[in-house]
Amino acid sequence: MNQSARETLNYNAPDENGRFGPYGGAFVPEILIPELRAVQAAFEESWTDSEFRNEYLNLLRTYVGRPTALTFAERLSNELGRGKIFLKREDLCHTGAHKINNTIGQILLACKMGKTRIIAETGAGQHGVATATVAAKFGLQCIVYMGAEDMERQALNVARMQLLGAEVRAATSGSQTLKDATNEAIRDWVSNPTDTFYIIGSVVGPHPYPMMVRTFHSIIGEEVQDQLINIADIETPDVLVACVGGGSNAIGLFYPFINSPEVQMYGIEAAGEGLDGRHAATLTRGTVGVLHGAMSYLLQDHDGQITLAHSVSAGLDYPGVGPEHSWLKDLGRVTYLTETDESALRGVSLLSKTEGIIPALETAHAIAALEKIVANVEHDSIIVVNCSGRGDKDMQTILNHT
Amino acid sequence: MSSRLSIRLRSLHSKGEKAMGIFLTSGFPHPDVTNLLLDAVDQGEADFIELGMPHSDPLAEGLPIQRSSTRALKAGATMESTLDAVIQFRKQSETPLLLMGYINPIYRFGIENFCAQASSAGVDGLIIPDLPPQEAPLLREHARNHNLDMVFLVAPNTPTERMNEIDLLSSGFVYCVSITGLTGTGLEGKVEQINTYLKRANEAILQNPLLVGFGIQTREDAARLSKHTNGFIVGSAVVNKIEHLWAQGNLSLPQRCQYLTHFVRSLKLTVNPK
Numbered sequence: 001m002n003q004s005a006r007e008t009l010n011y012n013a014p015d016e017n018g019r020f021g022p023y024g025g026a027f028v029p030e031i032l033i034p035e036l037r038a039v040q041a042a043f044e045e046s047w048t049d050s051e052f053r054n055e056y057l058n059l060l061r062t063y064v065g066r067p068t069a070l071t072f073a074e075r076l077s078n079e080l081g082r083g084k085i086f087l088k089r090e091d092l093c094h095t096g097a098h099k100i101n102n103t104i105g106q107i108l109l110a111c112k113m114g115k116t117r118i119i120a121e122t123g124a125g126q127h128g129v130a131t132a133t134v135a136a137k138f139g140l141q142c143i144v145y146m147g148a149e150d151m152e153r154q155a156l157n158v159a160r161m162q163l164l165g166a167e168v169r170a171a172t173s174g175s176q177t178l179k180d181a182t183n184e185a186i187r188d189w190v191s192n193p194t195d196t197f198y199i200i201g202s203v204v205g206p207h208p209y210p211m212m213v214r215t216f217h218s219i220i221g222e223e224v225q226d227q228l229i230n231i232a233d234i235e236t237p238d239v240l241v242a243c244v245g246g247g248s249n250a251i252g253l254f255y256p257f258i259n260s261p262e263v264q265m266y267g268i269e270a271a272g273e274g275l276d277g278r279h280a281a282t283l284t285r286g287t288v289g290v291l292h293g294a295m296s297y298l299l300q301d302h303d304g305q306i307t308l309a310h311s312v313s314a315g316l317d318y319p320g321v322g323p324e325h326s327w328l329k330d331l332g333r334v335t336y337l338t339e340t341d342e343s344a345l346r347g348v349s350l351l352s353k354t355e356g357i358i359p360a361l362e363t364a365h366a367i368a369a370l371e372k373i374v375a376n377v378e379h380d381s382i383i384v385v386n387c388s389g390r391g392d393k394d395m396q397t398i399l400n401h402t
Numbered sequence: 403m404s405s406r407l408s409i410r411l412r413s414l415h416s417k418g419e420k421a422m423g424i425f426l427t428s429g430f431p432h433p434d435v436t437n438l439l440l441d442a443v444d445q446g447e448a449d450f451i452e453l454g455m456p457h458s459d460p461l462a463e464g465l466p467i468q469r470s471s472t473r474a475l476k477a478g479a480t481m482e483s484t485l486d487a488v489i490q491f492r493k494q495s496e497t498p499l500l501l502m503g504y505i506n507p508i509y510r511f512g513i514e515n516f517c518a519q520a521s522s523a524g525v526d527g528l529i530i531p532d533l534p535p536q537e538a539p540l541l542r543e544h545a546r547n548h549n550l551d552m553v554f555l556v557a558p559n560t561p562t563e564r565m566n567e568i569d570l571l572s573s574g575f576v577y578c579v580s581i582t583g584l585t586g587t588g589l590e591g592k593v594e595q596i597n598t599y600l601k602r603a604n605e606a607i608l609q610n611p612l613l614v615g616f617g618i619q620t621r622e623d624a625a626r627l628s629k630h631t632n633g634f635i636v637g638s639a640v641v642n643k644i645e646h647l648w649a650q651g652n653l654s655l656p657q658r659c660q661y662l663t664h665f666v667r668s669l670k671l672t673v674n675p676k
Contacts, residue, residue, distance in 0.1 A: 017536070027505055027532045029462045031557040031582050033564075173468060174458065186461050191583040193559055290506045290532070291459065303480050304510030305458040 011258045013327060018207020021330060023323035026206035028186070028293045035193045040208040042113050047215065052108065059104050060219060063137070064094045066101075068220075070227040070384070075354040082374040083239070086231075087357070087387040088224055088253060097360065097389030098220060098249045099130035103199055105216035107134040110197035117196045118142045121185040123150055123178030123245070124315035124362065125157025126389055127201030132166035142166040145184040147177035150314045157393050175308040178245075178318045182292050202246025203322035206293030210322050217252025224384055225256055232382065239377060241266045242386035243365040244336065245280065245316035247325045249388035254334065264335070267325060268369040270311035271338035278310035282321040283329050283336045291320040297329070312341035312397060313361035315389075343368040345401050348391060360389035361397065405551050407498040407526045407574045410449060411611045411632060420671045421633030422624070423613060424448040424640055425502065427470035428487060429456055429479020431648045435655070436487040439644065442659040444495050446666025452529060452635065455484050455503030462531040464586030466638040470645065481511050485523045492524030500527040500553065500574070508541070517544040527551030527574045535571045542571065553577050556607070558599045565606035575611040577635070578603050580618070580627060586638030589617045593626050600630040621669050628671060636669055 013020040026036055046052040060066040069089040077085045090098035103120075110118060118135045120142070122128030128144040135142030144161055148170040151158050161168050171180040182205075189198045203210045203217075221240075228234050236257060242250035244267040257263040272279035279285065286297035291306060299307045299319035309319040328334040339347070344361055347368030352358045359367060366385050377383065391398070404412075414421045424443045428436050436453075443451055456471035456479050463471070488499060501520060508516045508530070520528070527550055533541065535554050545552045551574030556565050559582055569576055580596050581587055589596065596614075604612055614627045615635030624634045643665050647658040 025537050026534065027537055028534065029531050029557075029579075030534055030555045030560060030568075031579065033534050034559050034561065173472070179459070183459055183461060187464075187584055190462060191587070193582050287510075289509055290504075292461075293532070300506070300510065302510075304507030305475060306506075 013324065014207065014211050018211065020210070020324045020327035023295050023326040024207055024210060025295050026293055027290045027295065028206045029190055031190050031193055032206070035189070036206055036208065038113065039109065042109050043208055043212050046109060046112060052112070056105055056108055060101065064100050064104065065092060066219065067223045067227070068092045070224060070231060073355050076351065079350070079354050080370055080374045082379050083377045083381045083383045085370065086382065086384045087355070088220060088384055090220060090249060090386060090388045091357065091359065091363070091390035095126070095130045095133050096392065097126040097130070098217060098252060099127045099201060100133065101219055101252065102201070102213050102216040102248065103127070103130040103134045106197070106199040107138050107140070110140065110199070111138060113197065115195060115197035116140060117192065118199055119145070119185050119188050119196055120199045120201060121145045121178065121181040122201060123147070123181070123317060124313065124360070125150065125154040125161065125393060126315060128166070128168070129157050129160050129164070131199050131201070132161040132164035135166060136164045143188065144168050145171050145181040145188070147171045147175065147181045149176040150178065150181070153314050153397060154393055155396070177309070177314070179306065179309070179320070186292065202248040203251050203324055204246040204292055204294060204320055210294065210324055213248055214251045214255055214324065217248050218255045220249070220252035220386065221254060221256035224253065228382070234382060236260050236263050237384045238381040239264045239266065239373060239383040241268065241366050241369060241373060241383060243268045243316065243362045243388060244283070244321065244325060245270070245318050245362060246320070247322040249386050251322065251324060253384070253386045258333065265333065266369065266373055267334050267336045268365045269336055269338045270313060270316035270344070270365055271340040272310040272312070274340055275338060278308070279338070280309035280311040280316050280318060281338045282319060283325060284338050288326070294323045296321055296323040296326045312344060312401070313365065315360070315362040316365065337369050337372065339365045339368040345398065348398060357387065358391035359387055360391050361394045363388045405526055405549065405574060406496065407450060407500070407551050410498050411575060414449060415611065415632055420628045421449040421613060422670050423450045423452055423615070423633065423635035424666055425452040425454060425635060425637030427454040427456055427467060427474050427641055428484040429474030429477055430470040430641065431473055431644065432477045433474070433479050433483045436483070437490045438655065438659050439662065440487065440491045442662040443666050444497050446663040447670055448497065448666055449633065450498035450500065452500050452502045452637070453484060453488065455481060455501055455507060457504040457507055460504060462584060464584035464638060466586045466641045466645070470641045481507055485519055488523040488525055498526045499524065500529055500551070501525050502529040502531070505530050505533045513541055514544045517548040517550055521548035521550055525550060527553055529553045529577060531555060535568055555579055556603055558582050558596070562602060562606045565603055569607040569609045572610050575613050575632065576607050578612055578614045578631060580614050580616045583616065585616050587617045589623060596627060597629060600627065604630040621671065624669055625671055640666070
């Protein structure tokens, strides 16, 4: 057994400083240090408190609609010719994507901490919608920062957030996408630390966010464990597949299996127009640096300036990635592959026509990668793909590309 | 060994004067004029200069410094051009100069290499607003090895105990962020509250001089916030002034520099406010 495989068996990241190996940490202005410590203390206290846990789980059941189904994709499996493919149906969550698992958890924390104002960043708008939704449910003021370009690409989600009572503020700096929306949200938090809770939408940002968001999404993998025992009488799948932008849906699926070395894991990044053109393949092509409060792989130039990412999918259009994914890549525990815009669009069509499920463009990257992945598995291998979101929000983009 | 910065601050303190630090974004509005602007600020009797290393994603900055950073990068500013400007500046001035910027470009440059080159260029210290002390051990070590002061920041919501810790880890001075906010945020109606915090900071920070910054736009602002500190820093207002001067097409380059010198001098507290 090699060194990295041995370490994976006792995987126990992050450490008390929020480090996943060399990655993570909290590279933020001093103003946020007391706030991050308060969030961490509230999270650690709450997560060991059965009353809090029950409230969280009860909301996931009665409001989000969990457990989500594990669907055997028979026609897709036949089409691909190898492997038995199961879809973890996060697209069936209330609001249409996995994001709400995390926003439910974080808004409960915000209430517990007595915060009255919620801020969030959003790329595709799914996290923004999921945040606006829980803010409405709990009656808190909500401001969502969104790149001006993304507001155009995801106009439907902007309208949804507004209908839910949130104020959507356009981030007009830089690339006008998720990176800039995140900058604006952090600046808002720096300016309003006492009354505001920042609900970060992925396993990114300063400690304790990557750990906390992972915890709130681990329900995805935990349900898969139970469902595989019930459906197929097996304890672990052979292969897990999920798309990776910041990486929250992937971590949610992977984490409960991380110490089971027999489970192969694939994270699929967005190759955009191709790896030699504009892309968002942070782990595949990036270098190590600090963005949005954490050390991780990122897309940057020779001078350490952040470069613009590109993906047809707004949710993957991000030049950073969760620090834990950087560590899992270095450990060799997860294999990261890429798919282009074009193949993601084919992935949308493939899943729609074989299974009657229109996936989000983000999810479609994972679907598109299956062809490569099944080539290396046994005929009866169990493959679980995280169907992280539904594609309704992307209809305009899809139509523009056909 | 006492640094050029410490010596300057101590000498001002012994004369009962408040130190004035002036911030400029390197490469703004263009890398070709950075040295002219440094000279103009020096002529305006800045006690020390903070030269900002522009970054694409400056988290703690309000709009003026965000805009100036974007413009500097578009005009071709790099870490090399910033270090070159310091080398040129040092040929004619002994005014202490600190580099202020974000950790990623430094990390990319190589922390040890950066400290070595900054030091040999004539830089006296570093201020890195997204590098709290607990993430800074490596940079501190190399900064110390190359005789660079390492200035950490405290804010109104920093617990007193943490102020003590930050004081022990800092050298040169401790930077008191005036408000919980971004650079360039207005101070209206907050002066009393800020002074209560600065008084607390002054009692907690004993090893280092204390300088206040963020939101100081005029001499009056500076006077009002310097009661409990050894001085003040002006950034966004200077950057705004430069933007304004460069937007006026009828001004020659020497005129622009002259106006900047006047502006900087107008901020100076020549008489110690009682």
